[in-house]
Amino acid sequence: MKDVVLNTKKLSIGYRQKGGLKNVLHKGLNLRLNRGEITCLLGPNGSGKSTLIRTLAGFQKIIDGEVFIQNTELSTISAGESAKKMSVVLTEQVFVGNMEVFDVVAYGRSPYTGFLGRLSEIDTMTIEHALRETGIENLHNRKYFELSDGERQKVLIAKSLAQETPIIFLDEPTAFLDFPSKIEILQLLRKASWEQNKAILLSTHDLQLAIRFADKIWLMGNDKAMQAGIPEDLILSGRFAEFFDRDKTKFDIASGNFEFQAQPIGNININGSGTSAEWLKKALIRKGYQVNGIENPVAVIDITKNQYQITRDKESTQAETIAEVLEAIKKAG
Amino acid sequence: MTEISLAYQKHQKSIAGKFVAMGLVILLLFILNIAFGSVTIPPLEILQIIFGTGAGKASWQGIIVDTRFPQAITAVLAGAALGVSGLMMQTLFRNPLAGPSVLGVSSGASLGVALLMLLTSVPGVRIITQNQITNNFSVVIAAFAGAFAVLVIIMLLAAKYRSNSTILIIGIMLAYVISAIVGILQFYSLKEDLQAFIIWGLGSFSNVSWQQLTFFIPVVIFGLGLSILMIKPMNAILLGDNYARNLGFNVKRISILLITGAGILVAVVTAYCGPIAFLGIAIPHLSRNLFKSSDHFINVPGTILSGIMLALFCNMIARLPGFDGALPINAITSLIGAPLVIWIIIKSNHYQKAV
Numbered sequence: 272m273k274d275v276v277l278n279t280k281k282l283s284i285g286y287r288q289k290g291g292l293k294n295v296l297h298k299g300l301n302l303r304l305n306r307g308e309i310t311c312l313l314g315p316n317g318s319g320k321s322t323l324i325r326t327l328a329g330f331q332k333i334i335d336g337e338v339f340i341q342n343t344e345l346s347t348i349s350a351g352e353s354a355k356k357m358s359v360v361l362t363e364q365v366f367v368g369n370m371e372v373f374d375v376v377a378y379g380r381s382p383y384t385g386f387l388g389r390l391s392e393i394d395t396m397t398i399e400h401a402l403r404e405t406g407i408e409n410l411h412n413r414k415y416f417e418l419s420d421g422e423r424q425k426v427l428i429a430k431s432l433a434q435e436t437p438i439i440f441l442d443e444p445t446a447f448l449d450f451p452s453k454i455e456i457l458q459l460l461r462k463a464s465w466e467q468n469k470a471i472l473l474s475t476h477d478l479q480l481a482i483r484f485a486d487k488i489w490l491m492g493n494d495k496a497m498q499a500g501i502p503e504d505l506i507l508s509g510r511f512a513e514f515f516d517r518d519k520t521k522f523d524i525a526s527g528n529f530e531f532q533a534q535p536i537g538n539i540n541i542n543g544s545g546t547s548a549e550w551l552k553k554a555l556i557r558k559g560y561q562v563n564g565i566e567n568p569v570a571v572i573d574i575t576k577n578q579y580q581i582t583r584d585k586e587s588t589q590a591e592t593i594a595e596v597l598e599a600i601k602k603a604g
Numbered sequence: 605m606t607e608i609s610l611a612y613q614k615h616q617k618s619i620a621g622k623f624v625a626m627g628l629v630i631l632l633l634f635i636l637n638i639a640f641g642s643v644t645i646p647p648l649e650i651l652q653i654i655f656g657t658g659a660g661k662a663s664w665q666g667i668i669v670d671t672r673f674p675q676a677i678t679a680v681l682a683g684a685a686l687g688v689s690g691l692m693m694q695t696l697f698r699n700p701l702a703g704p705s706v707l708g709v710s711s712g713a714s715l716g717v718a719l720l721m722l723l724t725s726v727p728g729v730r731i732i733t734q735n736q737i738t739n740n741f742s743v744v745i746a747a748f749a750g751a752f753a754v755l756v757i758i759m760l761l762a763a764k765y766r767s768n769s770t771i772l773i774i775g776i777m778l779a780y781v782i783s784a785i786v787g788i789l790q791f792y793s794l795k796e797d798l799q800a801f802i803i804w805g806l807g808s809f810s811n812v813s814w815q816q817l818t819f820f821i822p823v824v825i826f827g828l829g830l831s832i833l834m835i836k837p838m839n840a841i842l843l844g845d846n847y848a849r850n851l852g853f854n855v856k857r858i859s860i861l862l863i864t865g866a867g868i869l870v871a872v873v874t875a876y877c878g879p880i881a882f883l884g885i886a887i888p889h890l891s892r893n894l895f896k897s898s899d900h901f902i903n904v905p906g907t908i909l910s911g912i913m914l915a916l917f918c919n920m921i922a923r924l925p926g927f928d929g930a931l932p933i934n935a936i937t938s939l940i941g942a943p944l945v946i947w948i949i950i951k952s953n954h955y956q957k958a959v
Contacts, residue, residue, distance in 0.1 A: 328850060329849075329850075330846055330849060330850075349852075350849070350852040350853070350854060351852040352852075353852065354850065354851050354852030355852075357850065358850060359846070359847065359850045361844070361846055361847065363844055363846065365843060365844055365847070366698065366842075367842050367843060367898060368842065368892070368898035369892060369896055369897050369898040370842075370897070370898050370899065373608065373612060374897075374899060375843075378839075378840070378843055378847070378851065379851075381836065381839075381840060381851045381852065381853075382851060382852050384836070386833065386836060387832075387835055387836060387901060388835065388836035388839060388901060389901070390612075392609075395608075395609045395612065396609075398608075399608050399609065402608065408608065411608050411611070412611055412615075434851075
């Protein structure tokens with residue numbers, strides 16, 4: 272069962288400038304967010320990712336068109352109601368002073384508490400559940416400002432979970448995090464979306480991670496119409512390449528990676544297979560060589576057990592490590 | 605009951621305990637405020653006067669009932685009001701150095717009083733005479749009008765410009781402009797009027813009569829009541845404007861209510877007591893430091909209690925036996941308040957996060 276929780280009709284996003292001028296970044300957007308799915312918003316800087324999230328979350332005025340949250344038009348939803356529909360994790364730094372992790376997560380309960388903001392037993396249980404879901408229950412009485420970036424991000428995600436909204440928006444939640452923390456954050460978001468049936472929209476620059484974790488991808492570019500679909504289809508149809516290719520970088524459809532293109536300084540053939548062959552290939556490409564290309568090879572490397580044999584101008588040298596291989600090629604060149 | 609919710613409950617109990625302890629300290633300070641003064645009255649006599657069983661000397665009765673009681677109550681009101689206004693401003697501007705004097709509200713009150721006292725000293729246009737000034741209700745009106753004029757300007761700017769730091773800087777600049785105008789007024793005014801203005805500027809808790817308290821008390825209670833209604837919104841804006849908006853709060857309305865509330869409290873205190881230095885900045889820090897929390901559910905009552913405590917303490921020091929008569933309250937609040945702020949900021953070395 273895939274139910275739509277958010278959809279847009281001919282939405283235009285952008286900024287209103289002085290004198291009534293409108294700086295429209297994208298128009299005619301018909302988008303859909305489904306429950307139980309992670310959607311990753313990808314695109315270069317300045318393509319309007321934050322603007323889209325800010326518009327959908329109601330922080331920024333809609334330039335044209337409509338946004339529907341569970342079939343209700345966004346502007347007709349009261350602030351209190353919308354707080355129970357959508358929650359956000361933003362890029363802006365949070366300075367809450369002397370607040371403990373529990374208190375920050377408790378912010379998520381504000382739409383449900385009375386005028387003094389006191390927590391009921393249900394609120395406390397929901398907060399505890401959010402702390403467990405994000406794996407930070409042992410941090411509950413730590414001061415927020417003492418935490419690492421990754422931990423802080425988890426606290427804010429826990430806040431969003433405590434808010435119990437069907438939709439969660441996250442603006443670059445993995446920026447500034449180390450690689451394992453990025454994976455952790457995406458894993459817990461995927462868990463939340465799958466197990467708690469939430470629609471999650473996050474913007475990110477981590478292309479590879481988006482391909483691995485996203486159920487849907489929205490591609491945004493400068494002066495290009497937005498594209499949406501599942502990652503694999505977008506790659507195969509060449510959309511990814513279209514959005515991310517630059518002069519010096521090419522998106523490789525086969526590997527789903529970026530290749531840094533430069534005029535190769537020569538072709539080298541590798542005879543052999545297995546892990547060492549793969550890594551040797553990477554090392555040579557990094558040094559600017561083409562591997563197993565069509566040109567006449569400047570050198571041939573045979574991989575035998577634990578050894579590399581480099582043949583160049585009918586001279587042969589042996590090498591134990593890839594470093595020695597690179598050294599030998601450099602000397603000969 | 606899990607470990608986390610138990611820890612939460614225990615935490616709340618320890619806070620309640622601190623409130624009770626502060627209440628007892630306040631009671632003690634209040635009694636000491638009644639007991640100390642330039643005239644020494646035996647403790648037994650004081651108790652008899654308080655419980656209405658008559659006094660040894662009629663003049664003692666007068667000193668306790670008409671001088672020391674109103675003065676202690678004024679200190680209580682001023683401390684609570686200045687503390688809460690400081691808390692509101694520090695939270696709104698997310699700046700630990702925000703306070704009543706920073707936004708230009710105190711200066712506005714000064715300008716009002718200066719216009720009343722000094723402009724009238726131009727020969728021929730004198731409206732009120734010297735001895736009318738010190739105890740006149742018109743000073744209160746003038747201070748209130750001046751404070752509110754500045755406040756309205758700040759509020760209009762707040763509605764137009766969203767950036768709190770912009771408003772804070774405008775407030776500080778406004779304060780400079782106003783003190784320059786006050787300086788010019790002082791330059792052209794008569795010696796006696798200038799003296800009266802300077803004495804008002806030194807601040808005092810002792811110029812409020814029972815009759816004036818009947819206006820002072822309800823206004824302060826109104827301001828404090830507003831601060832209690834703002835507990836949840838103040839917590840929300842601590843998280844940031846966009847987060848607060850997402851949680852269903854109307855950030856603009858919160859800003860306007862906080863500026864109004866803080867303004868009313870500062871205006872009324874400045875009107876009756878003169879511009880009191882440093883209490884507004886120091887008290888919220890004292891509370892946050894005592895409770896090790898930024899939660900306004902704790903800090904609004906915490907600030908009220910800390911404010912009463914600090915103001916009564918300052919008032920007591922100013923009137924300790926040996927200081928013939930009484931020292932100007934502003935000297936004491938500065939001498940105690942400024943080092944207190946420095947100490948708290950050095951101690952909590954993450955001062956930018958101290959709000």
